[in-house]
């Protein structure tokens with residue numbers, strides 16, 4: 001017999017859709033992170049989980065953002081290195097320039113990843 005109840009979306013799907021790590025139905029941002037500068041909800045609209053648990057909470061997200069940025073710049077650099085015959089300094093400059101439009105998206109994505117990491121290690125119970 002087929003069950004008609006919906007299961008929770010996977011963690012990867014929830015991260016990409018910026019959903020709350022506890023209930024996976026409430027949105028973390030008021031609009032999508034893939035365009036513009038969205039504002040965050042203070043609490044999950046569905047379950048009330050605090051997204052900004054304390055002052056300076058998102059400092060850890062900066063480390064994630066830094067790592068993602070380095071990986072993306074490196075990927076752009078490798079692609080340019082393979083496809084062009086440019087000198088290394090030109091490849092590095094263009095890799096950073098190609099990365100810049102993705103910087104806001106990575107910043108907000110790193111916040112989502114930080115919330116998920118924090119909730120995995122130290123879940124808020126109430």
Ligand SMILES: [Zn+2]
Pocket residue numbers: 020021022023024025026044045046047048049
């Ligand atoms: Zn929630």
